Amino acid sequence: MLKAKVNVTLKKSILDPQGSAVEKALRSMDYPVHSVRIGKFMEVTLNEESKEKATQVMDEICRKLLSNPVIEDYTFELED
């Protein structure tokens, strides 16, 4: 089995109200915060042994289902 760690984040050009709220809260508590962006983190374990095949499957799953390509970017890394 292979495990993929996926990060889905809003594109830089998209306003992140959740991130801004957390940013203001942290600053109000005097933490040295410049900016905060919030996204989704997913761990997907695949019944797959080949890294090449797993990469193809994960690319498709991320593009079609786990992210909205219009407003989000995704990255993933495979672990043994």
Place this chain on the structure above:
Amino acid sequence: MLKAKVNVTLKKSILDPQGSAVEKALRSMDYPVHSVRIGKFMEVTLNEESKEKATQVMDEICRKLLSNPVIEDYTFELED
């Protein structure tokens, strides 16, 4: 400035209904998925130059504010 990439996930012992829903959906589309766990991903940029100080600040922020230690675990890594 230093950037911290934070992952907040539910503890293994905690049921993840969101992850189970995505897991079932992906399996129903014949993807070779064994399991899915969903959490939060945050990018926190700090007005801090020292990695040591940034690590301390991030530990405190994660423990006190960005995660619920009763049901969640957190990990973070610092980038230049």
